[in-house]
Amino acid sequence: MPEQHPIAPARAAGRRLRAPLAAVAAASALVTLAACGGPGSGSGSSAGATPTAVNTAVGDTPVTLTLFSAAGLEAYEQGLADAFHAKYPKITVKLRVEADNNYNTVLPRLLASDSAPDIAAPSDLLGGVKDGLLTNLDAYDKAYGWSSKVPASALAPGRVSNGVIGSGSLYQAGGSAGPLVGVFYNKELAAKVGMTAVPTSIGELEAVLAKAKKSGVTPIVASNQDGLIGHLYNLLLGDYMGAQALSDIVNHKAGATLDTPAAVKATQTLQKWIKAGYFASDVNALNQEASYGQFTGGKGLLFFQGSWITQTIDKNFKGKYGVFPMPPAEKGGKYAGMTSNTLAYSIAARSKHKDAAALFLDFLTTPGAAKVAVANGYAAVTSDTGKAPTPSLSGTATEQIQTGYAAIAADNGFDSWLQNSAPAVNTKLTQQLQLLVSGKVEPAAMVKTLQSTYADALKSS
CATH class of the missing domain: 3.40.190.10 (Periplasmic binding protein-like II)
Known part of the structure; x- marks a missing residue:
């Protein structure tokens, strides 16, 4: 497996x-x-x-x-x-x-x-x-x-x-061809909080999160014992930095750096969601398997994950969820998301x-x-990558995954995980995400730490 x-x-x-x-x-x-x-x-x-x-x-x-x-x-x-x-x-x-x-x-x-x-x-x-x-x-x-x-x-x-x-x-x-990393949602809870359309910007997504919180629904299911809140973090980095800039870091392009205002903005957005209570209070103690159980058990509205999870959650949750691509930072902006060809x-x-x-x-x-x-x-990839269908909440999960993948392809937005830039970054990012959740690191400091870890890894490679 x-x-x-x-x-x-x-x-x-x-x-x-x-x-x-x-x-x-x-x-x-x-x-x-x-x-x-x-x-x-x-x-x-x-x-x-x-x-x-x-x-x-x-x-x-x-x-x-x-x-x-x-x-x-x-x-x-x-x-x-x-x-x-x-x-x-x-x-x-x-x-x-x-x-x-x-x-x-x-x-x-x-x-x-x-x-x-x-x-x-x-x-x-x-x-x-x-x-x-x-x-x-x-x-x-x-x-x-x-x-x-x-x-x-x-x-x-x-x-x-x-x-x-x-x-x-x-x-x-x-x-x-590859997996789509995007936003999975619980259909029943989406209806409960009034999510009737796919958010087209981070601002619209935040509005959905706020509605869920107000309705007594945990907005985001995640596991951070293993640093898998990193899926969401990488999606935010791709949104604010742009897919190419994130890929340049992973690919070790000369001069590529994470220490940018855009990366800090992405980190600040995640911190804001943490402080707003959009995650379960014990998210740092949850592992991946537990997060699957929480999502399929109706314990949260959204789950930022890759389409490979369907082989697990379909066992008892098929037909009860949907998925859409991470919305751009601004309405009308470019889609971005991690995949591997x-x-x-x-x-x-x-x-x-x-x-x-x-x-x-x-x-x-x-x-x-x-x-x-x-x-x-x-x-x-569809037959015309320049004319991708608009993501929607209709259709099967299968169709939604294809639509989301096509939307990213149309915007040439495929990138990779920051963790893949170096083993040391993988380890450090898990640590930093746990500190961010517990309120023990600020966004700018977190970005500088990750950039320093990345630079040191390049020097020693």
Whole structure:
């Protein structure tokens, strides 16, 4: 069973996060890219780690590709392989499955060997690029038009420039599918407090929280024994700082800093909600499992969590909750939210079938791949990311998750967790959030402490 929150224990600036499988997602169509012929020769691979001449007309040439898979994702990735083969019968994708706890250790050695897989999702992207183990995908990006079809914030974690992730050449690509981290709500309590529409700003959300408090309903369920109030905090950081600024910190971009007025504002907002009594008085003593029980037990209106929780709460709460994306700081502003792209893969530099492997990556942007993502519990980018549906309280939770994901995609607002910037930040943030709840630290001091921890981690890395 995957862990219930994607806070990586290791530096995420060079590591691909595998998000837990959510139990719900929605059917959607991804962009369909027409396969067009390009320069290159037949179905052979392009030489070297930086191909320049590529061929996109390889769908009718027999070949077997190898995809290195972690056991926990075998069913999902086999589904992708089967769907790809159904579309391109002459190309077979064979999975080479490794135990989850061995995957990250085995892969670098495998990529450097003579039996390297064609396709994989390296945990250490920076190391793979530095060691020349991964293919530069820029030529394929140009040939297939991925940069114009997939949200830039979904592709950014696969870009590397001068040893920093987030910009530059593309080394991981595919479609865009993953969990939605947003605002879950109890339908019965929402009706009780008069929440009839999705809040469109932090101000409107605060009005809902105040109504709940006045009605005798605990506004927010959270667990902070384990620092998972951090989901809400990260959403606030994304709102006030902007998704790109938060991602720059996680990706260790030179000059990126948390010590900004925007981060202080986000922290002040959380502090204000704490002081207003919007959380249970014992929130610092609650763990994740207890918070699930409180939410499904009707003990609070809102729950800031990721869509992976549905596999747990659906057992006795299905149909009784909904979800919407975190509203922007100001009405009309941009949506932002944390996710990890489950449709991003790399091509090994030693692959002998780079062109066919790139066709597989291109397939990940199609409705066929979206269907597989949906079946395995992910939301996926819709066919037109510029025209996202408006989040509402109507529809099923499945539909609401997809709508929320699409809203963030339309605003290019995918970011990551501050905790993923460094292990030390992960530990320090839990401590600081507990101190904030207990009234023992002020927002500006908390931000400075986190920034200092981050800076020290970078110096020692």
